[in-house]
Amino acid sequence: MFSQQPLFEMRDIVKEFSGVPALSGINLSVRPGECLGLCGENGAGKSTLMKVLSGVYPYDSYCGQILWEGEELRSRSTSDSERAGIVILHQELMLVQQLSVTENIFLGNEMRLSCGRMNYPAMHQRAAELLARLKLTDVNVAAPVMNYGNGHQQLFEIARALAKEARLLIFDEPTSSLSAKEIEVLLSIIDDLKRAGVACIYISHKLDEVMRVCDTITVIRDGKHIATHPVATLDENGIIGLMVGRALEARFPRTERQVGAVVLEARDVSCWDVTNPQRKRVDNASLQVRAGEILGIAGLVGAGRTEFMSAIYGAYAGRSVGEVWVAGQVVHIAFPADAIAHGLCLVPEDRKRHGIVPQMSVAENITLASLSDYARIVRVDSDSELATVEREIARLRIKTASPGLPVASLSGGNQQKVVLSKMALKTPKVLILDEPTRGVDIGAKYDIYKMIFDLADRGVASSWCLQNCLRFSV
Amino acid sequence: MTNMKISSSELRLLFARHKLLAMLLALALIWLFFWHQTNGGFLRPNSISNLLLQMSVTGMLACGMVLIIIAGEIDLSVGSLLGLLGGLVAILTVNLGWNTWLSVAVVLAAGAALGLINGALTTRLRVPSFIVGLGGMLAYRGLLQLSTDSVTIAPVPDDLGAIAQAFVPPGLSWGIAVLIIVLTCCLTLARRRRHHRLGLKVPPRWMDALKVGAIGATAIGFVMVLNQAYGVPLPVLILLALLGVFSWITNQTVFGRHIYAVGGNVEASRLSGVNVMRVKLLVFMLMGLMCAFAGIVTTARAAAGSPSAGIGGELDAIAACFIGGTSMRGGSGTVYGALIGALVMASLDNGMQQMNVDTSWQMIVKGAVLVLAVWIDVATRSERT
Numbered sequence A: 001m002f003s004q005q006p007l008f009e010m011r012d013i014v015k016e017f018s019g020v021p022a023l024s025g026i027n028l029s030v031r032p033g034e035c036l037g038l039c040g041e042n043g044a045g046k047s048t049l050m051k052v053l054s055g056v057y058p059y060d061s062y063c064g065q066i067l068w069e070g071e072e073l074r075s076r077s078t079s080d081s082e083r084a085g086i087v088i089l090h091q092e093l094m095l096v097q098q099l100s101v102t103e104n105i106f107l108g109n110e111m112r113l114s115c116g117r118m119n120y121p122a123m124h125q126r127a128a129e130l131l132a133r134l135k136l137t138d139v140n141v142a143a144p145v146m147n148y149g150n151g152h153q154q155l156f157e158i159a160r161a162l163a164k165e166a167r168l169l170i171f172d173e174p175t176s177s178l179s180a181k182e183i184e185v186l187l188s189i190i191d192d193l194k195r196a197g198v199a200c201i202y203i204s205h206k207l208d209e210v211m212r213v214c215d216t217i218t219v220i221r222d223g224k225h226i227a228t229h230p231v232a233t234l235d236e237n238g239i240i241g242l243m244v245g246r247a248l249e250a251r252f253p254r255t256e257r258q259v260g261a262v263v264l265e266a267r268d269v270s271c272w273d274v275t276n277p278q279r280k281r282v283d284n285a286s287l288q289v290r291a292g293e294i295l296g297i298a299g300l301v302g303a304g305r306t307e308f309m310s311a312i313y314g315a316y317a318g319r320s321v322g323e324v325w326v327a328g329q330v331v332h333i334a335f336p337a338d339a340i341a342h343g344l345c346l347v348p349e350d351r352k353r354h355g356i357v358p359q360m361s362v363a364e365n366i367t368l369a370s371l372s373d374y375a376r377i378v379r380v381d382s383d384s385e386l387a388t389v390e391r392e393i394a395r396l397r398i399k400t401a402s403p404g405l406p407v408a409s410l411s412g413g414n415q416q417k418v419v420l421s422k423m424a425l426k427t428p429k430v431l432i433l434d435e436p437t438r439g440v441d442i443g444a445k446y447d448i449y450k451m452i453f454d455l456a457d458r459g460v461a462s463s464w465c466l467q468n469c470l471r472f473s474v
Numbered sequence B: 001m002t003n004m005k006i007s008s009s010e011l012r013l014l015f016a017r018h019k020l021l022a023m024l025l026a027l028a029l030i031w032l033f034f035w036h037q038t039n040g041g042f043l044r045p046n047s048i049s050n051l052l053l054q055m056s057v058t059g060m061l062a063c064g065m066v067l068i069i070i071a072g073e074i075d076l077s078v079g080s081l082l083g084l085l086g087g088l089v090a091i092l093t094v095n096l097g098w099n100t101w102l103s104v105a106v107v108l109a110a111g112a113a114l115g116l117i118n119g120a121l122t123t124r125l126r127v128p129s130f131i132v133g134l135g136g137m138l139a140y141r142g143l144l145q146l147s148t149d150s151v152t153i154a155p156v157p158d159d160l161g162a163i164a165q166a167f168v169p170p171g172l173s174w175g176i177a178v179l180i181i182v183l184t185c186c187l188t189l190a191r192r193r194r195h196h197r198l199g200l201k202v203p204p205r206w207m208d209a210l211k212v213g214a215i216g217a218t219a220i221g222f223v224m225v226l227n228q229a230y231g232v233p234l235p236v237l238i239l240l241a242l243l244g245v246f247s248w249i250t251n252q253t254v255f256g257r258h259i260y261a262v263g264g265n266v267e268a269s270r271l272s273g274v275n276v277m278r279v280k281l282l283v284f285m286l287m288g289l290m291c292a293f294a295g296i297v298t299t300a301r302a303a304a305g306s307p308s309a310g311i312g313g314e315l316d317a318i319a320a321c322f323i324g325g326t327s328m329r330g331g332s333g334t335v336y337g338a339l340i341g342a343l344v345m346a347s348l349d350n351g352m353q354q355m356n357v358d359t360s361w362q363m364i365v366k367g368a369v370l371v372l373a374v375w376i377d378v379a380t381r382s383e384r385t
């Protein structure tokens, strides 16, 4: 089925971050037209390995060899590896929010007229074609990307990768904000690419996607290569077993409980678009959550879930109206601080933009929202703060060498756990979760579900915004 | 990887971890150079006393400025504000004959209020702080010239002059030096114990001992040398106290943590319930207060209120912050770093004056050193990701 000559080979890749090994001797190879699934727990080293391959880390910052069609590849930057034909779609969104959709899709790869002028007509047209291929039709390609939600932005990233002439396409969790329908579109595009002889590497914690699109699966754990098998010889439980090195009993720790009185009620919430004040993003939506209840809010990408939730939370950028009742009383929420004071907490969808403070340490991020709980008058009691942090790190199994490291050095899934723990520490009355398990591995998902159920047992209501959330609604 | 590269990257790591060490090393080199060029004159007690006095004004501004820059803002009006507040204290005491301490209190309050105005323009009206600063730089200077009729106001009362011209009695200086040493010992021990209890990495004993020893030796050395002149100048003591207070604010308080958070990611901080507006307002207010301190010391030192006081002060303060390793983009920086930066700037001024270097060359050298220092800081920063 595939030509036997591999497109590239990585040999004995070792990468350390200030003495802590992230990759210890990994081998990997992919043939043209093959799709390789890369699986592993949060912090296993998947993204790091792909950054090595795509030149994000220059060739003298790691040990080992990369052979590209039999010749050694020494990329000093991503543009070197892009010239060879390696295109990577990063785990975190890398769009320039102020630039238009078209400008983002062609950033660094612009179509030119004479004298270096931008060829806007051609680029707009090509961008629209690319988006049409992704079945996105309601997008104005000349509008800035910040007008669009996370799911759309992820599709723009995919379009950007498709716009380049790739021979190897790396997808690092491309579907974490996409709905089932959009995922299906992406997977069929990957099938087309494979037929055209493009090699793909696909990283995802959603194993059904991996099983559906990949030909071969490689599992890594703690920076070490564990196994490579053809997909036909594996099932989901087999992959999980290889990933965690032990069997997971339950994947979903559901318990039954009584729900109490209504704690949060939102009535007739409407939001208007930030740039186009005529257009309603949310039209008279209402919501009721009871104590101990876990409410799922479903909807496609761009259906307005995020806008609805951020309007309740006082964080919506545009104009919004509506009434919010907490525990039977109408409250006025103008800022997130007001919402938190009334016992509402929000775990935002985009951890990079809204969740973490990258330069601050893991510990400082975890306690950011609840810092005054550790303060005697104004001074922070660092003993009790650190004790809490250590407990949280152990509870959610956040993988970090020390709580003092900057949070930006954590793997994506572990950053997500930090954001979640930050808001849960406020012990809110209502916890609003916008895609809380984005990019989190299966074991950690279990931990997070358990945490939410524990909170629910203590009477905390939560409302989830999810793509496929029917099975979560109580 | 070659051996050479490993050693250079190790060196880089060492400097990245112990930025303080690198900065002190650079300072030592500068001092050595001037000591050599002035035949030892640069390090005589009188000269050092003068150097520290000269540094204290920039240092006070840098204390406030570093918070502003960490919070992701900038304030260009501080030089003019310093002049205005220095002029105000002269007007109150000389022209209106007010009691000195009352005037000082009023000027401090006025500083905080003007800082609040800068902050309110930035946060409430959402005018970018760069523009607010630029406007303030012109407006405050104009206000000063208007209120002093562009003439120097002199002589100020003796007790006002004493704020900058008095010296701490030798005995008391020794007491303070001992206090500093005891305090450092206690803090270091407490930190070791806490790290140990929480299972965090405890630095090797010799390293902490070395650190405490170095701080102690510096404190004793300074008191010894300064007591050979007239003693520790009062403004230097004030600056030391400010260093303590501001370090405490940034490291220990909720407010301090929020400053770093706001500078690091405004959106994430807001969604976590941090009152971003209040944090920024307070930071600007502290900056105004520091301008008042610096203005009073400037007027006291010259024994006169001058309409040109503090010109270029904002640039020195900003340069000090960046030399001290504060990040341009906000979210990281330290108070002690900014003060070492201020000491570097003052040393360059002082040393080149003693060498009789032409003022144009002084500016060229200072500019070059600023760029060089920040380049070294960026280059030794631990790997970009």
Ligand SMILES: Nc1ncnc2c1ncn2[C@@H]1O[C@H](COP(=O)(O)OP(=O)(O)OP(=O)(O)O)[C@@H](O)[C@H]1O
Pocket (backbone or CB within 6 Å): A017, A018, A021, A022, A040, A041, A042, A043, A044, A045, A046, A047, A048, A049, A091, A399, A400, A408, A409, A410, A411, A412, A413, A414, A439, A441, B385
């Ligand atoms: N810049 C960095 N500095 C220090 N450590 C880092 C850095 N980047 C990654 N690491 C560490 O390397 C390890 C592997 O991280 P990586 O991002 O590759 O994980 P991952 O497999 O992609 O996980 P996830 O599924 O959560 O995205 C982690 O333990 C992480 O803490």
Ligand SMILES: [Mg+2]
Pocket (backbone or CB within 6 Å): A046, A047, A048, A091, A172, A411, A412, A413
């Ligand atoms: Mg990753």
